[in-house]
Amino acid sequence: MLPEEQELVRLEAEQAELEEQVTTAELALETLKVELVQFQYRYYQGPGRLYAELDSWDARIAMNEAGMHPNDVDVQLRAVAAEEQAKCSAEEAGIIKKSPPPPPEITQEAKQAFRRAAKLMHPDRATSDEERKRRNEIMAKVNIAYENGDQDAIEKLIIEFGQDPEAIQGDDIGSRMIKALRRIAQLRGRSVEIEKELAEAQKHELFELFVTVKESEAMGSDPIGDLIQEILKQISERKIQLELMNESVTY
Template identity: 75%
Template sequence: MLPEEQELSRLETDQATLEERVTTAELELETLKVELSQFQYRYYQRPGRLYAELDDWEARIAMVEAGMHPDDVDAQFRAQAAEEQARRSAEEAGTIEKSPFPPPEITPETKQAFRKAAKLMHPDRATTDTERERRNVMMAKVNRAYESGDLETIEKLIVEFGQDPEAIQGDDLGARMIKAIRRIAQLRRRAEEIDKQLSETQSHELYELMVTVQQAEALGSDPIGDLVQEILRQISERKIKLEMMTLTQEPIGNVLGV
């Protein structure tokens, strides 16, 4: 084997290794997005809704207190802040409730199909702007299908895309080496992008909460159930507090004898 052929073989081996790494990372990123979506839905179906209700009671109390002390700037500010928080919580809860069904579980078959599609039609495999745009459109469709657990659509997209033009052999040795070098550079850039996206996603509060809940559940605990009970207790307290304030129309400290 000529030295040039040996170098090409090495480059193509490196390329194949990087392609496998990028495909695996793409799958990890998309799967993480789905898992976070599932957890978010689950969370807002229970404590999320109750937090919105708790914030609403807090806002009501703050408004009554502001009415009792019209000249108290701090009381007015607290009322406005509580009202804004209640509005945001209600909007968040409403956004989740617009989706009547939780995101689906991703099956091993769907993951395998995604890997196949990503290897076949990833935009970084394009050699022209037109081909890159075509691949971007197709991968966007694949990502949407994956997030909804739609294996059939992913398989149809693979067939629709057809055989990868980059797989055609017969180029001269020099051209193949240049193509491999450029492809390796593209793959390295994409790997860095995915690593950054994964890092950003894993630093999000929702991800940290999901991991904490999963770890507790693995030990047999029910952290979400415990949280629900605690929020219900707080809601009950706020209801009693507001009722006492409304009945007396006096500062809550006087009502409680504080």
């Protein structure tokens, strides 16, 4: 076997190993994302909605106090803060819809990046049906990035297009080596991205709560159920407090 053939075998073996590692990491990342979404839904359907109701009762109590002390600035500010907290809790629990985010700003730099991408990878520049399909797929990603005003994403897609292993034509040893080298670089880059995404997900408060609940349930506890009972107790206390306040005003 020639030296270049041995190197090709080594590169393709390394590529296959990296592909397996990245596939495993992708599965772990996507599984975590799904589990967090499921947990978030479960949490907001239970404690989340009850916390929103509790905050709503706190806001009513605060507004009552504000009505009883119209000249007390601190009391008025607490009432405003309580109302805002109740609104935020209701939005998080899905009881009321959040205000839609403002549309992204399309900067001049983003427009220039889009022009560079379109000139480089437009499907009309393809010389085969396979190449046209590849270009269509990546231009669709460019269009989405542009609509989101995401210049960095467009720049990244331009770089990836230039380094895409699929752009290499031919089946000779040299072409296969270049293709393998590009794919290895691509896989290593994706591996780093996955590590960053996992680290970001694990920094979130929801992840910490998810892990705590999961560990407790594995030991036979019911932390969600216990929390629900505690919040219901607090809601009952707030109702009584508000009734007593209204009675005192009446008398």
